Amino acid sequence: MNCPKCNSSDVAEIFWGYPGNLDSMKEKLDKKEIVLGGCLVSDHDPEFECNKCHNRWGDAEHNFSDKTDSFDYDQGFNLDEVYDQ
Numbered sequence: 001m002n003c004p005k006c007n008s009s010d011v012a013e014i015f016w017g018y019p020g021n022l023d024s025m026k027e028k029l030d031k032k033e034i035v036l037g038g039c040l041v042s043d044h045d046p047e048f049e050c051n052k053c054h055n056r057w058g059d060a061e062h063n064f065s066d067k068t069d070s071f072d073y074d075q076g077f078n079l080d081e082v083y084d085q
Helices: 022-030 079-083
Strands: 011-016 034-038 048-050
Touching: 022 034
Parallel strands: 011 034
Antiparallel strands: 011 048
């Protein structure tokens, strides 16, 4: 894959979100196979970054994921726990 801006083949995949274990990613980070995108994930994040001109493009996989959150609406919550009365 080449950068659409400068045509360089030195391209990294962008890792979005909070990395649980940076030690396991260290080698790929050092080789610039991946770059850290940040902890704040949106629905329009790019997938790739050029290591030469830093252009970002593409659509990260999470842009297309199911937009439901993890809260279990059927279970609900206990107001006493929330407000700790």
